[in-house]
Amino acid sequence: MLQLNEILMLSSGMFVLGLIGFLTRKNMILMFLAVELMLAAVAINFVAFGSRLGLQQGQLFAVLILTVASCEAAIGLALVVAMYKRKSTLDISQWDSLHEVEPPKLAESGEVEDDNIHDYPTLAPAGLAPNAQSTVKGGSRAANEKA
Amino acid sequence: MIYLFAALLTLFGIGFITFKQPVYSALSFTAIVLVACVLFVLSNSPFLAAATMVVYAGATIIVFLFVLMFAQRSKLQSYDVNLNRPILTCFVGGGLLGLLISGIRSMNIAPTEELASSKVADLGKLMYSDYLWTVELAGLLLLVATIAAIVIAQETKSDSMAKFEELVKTRAEGRAPNGSNS
Structure with missing residues (x-):
């Protein structure tokens, strides 16, 4: 049989493994698994103390931790699936700058630029030779697009 | 060990x-x-x-x-x-x-003395008498999490993203005749 302090040492080792896994892995799913590992390590602590004191409440706490962990897994995986549909990668570093899709650009004066100024590039219509004016315009538009 | x-x-x-x-x-x-x-x-x-x-x-x-x-x-x-x-x-x-x-x-932990191994029935009695509301709350949490997971995973694109793409499409269609005029 293991003594209480030995079980505590083992569970802290498990917790640290989960911590290292969470900090080093870049795959979002494996990061979630590392968090689950940390939760399981904490549940071991509850059970060990409850068993040492002869109380059932430790096991009850561990059951609740199990419940919360499965809730977290469900919601976390749903989020991962939603994020994977967006960028089709599981890389966490792709999501380090969560901002709006197209933040409103600031003009020189600091005013928010009017939406209608945005000029999207258009192709010259087929069948007609584009005149000089439209090619110049198209060039400037291409430059805008690059910027 | x-x-x-x-x-x-x-x-x-x-x-x-x-x-x-x-x-x-x-x-x-x-x-x-x-x-x-x-x-x-x-x-x-x-x-x-x-x-x-x-x-x-x-x-x-x-x-x-x-x-x-x-x-x-x-x-x-x-x-x-x-x-x-x-x-x-x-x-x-x-x-x-x-x-x-x-x-x-x-x-400073004294060595564990042998405890009588706990019965599952005792845990069940405790869960469904003293801590009944806690267990019910945990069940409610699971239900809410299930609904949330379904809702989150269904939504492929946020409304703003879809709106933005629609806007780009309509504008590109609206600009094309303008370009032919100039």
Whole structure:
């Protein structure tokens, strides 16, 4: 049989493994698994103390931790699936700058630029030779697009 | 006996952190959970060991594996191969582990006397008498989480993104005749 302090040492080792896994892995799913590992390590602590004191409440706490962990897994995986549909990668570093899709650009004066100024590039219509004016315009538009 | 468990944990933990294939990492996670189940049994709680085995090693890991397979590519991805600052993180983790173990060692715990092994029936009585509302609350939490997971996973694109793309499309169509005029 293991003594209480030995079980505590083992569970802290498990917790640290989960911590290292969470900090080093870049795959979002494996990061979630590392968090689950940390939760399981904490549940071991509850059970060990409850068993040492002869109380059932430790096991009850561990059951609740199990419940919360499965809730977290469900919601976390749903989020991962939603994020994977967006960028089709599981890389966490792709999501380090969560901002709006197209933040409103600031003009020189600091005013928010009017939406209608945005000029999207258009192709010259087929069948007609584009005149000089439209090619110049198209060039400037291409430059805008690059910027 | 502690050395056996420590060796198993270290082995599977290193596997969990360093395997390049995410599926192998998930399987070594399962092995770690099984070690935790043995620890539960040694702490006089067989019910919790069974529940953990069913919930973690059964349901949770299967769902994680489903998502892994869903997102699986034929080639290894760079984010699976490269670790994020492994040496620094190992120092931090080792420091934390040393701190925890030294704290546990300095605790003055009398050796455990043999307790009568707890019955599952006692835990059940406790759960459904004194802590009935807690259990109900946990069930409610599970229900809410299920609904939330369904709603989140269904929504492929946020409304703003869809609106933005529609706007681009309509504008591109609206601009095309203007370009032909000029």
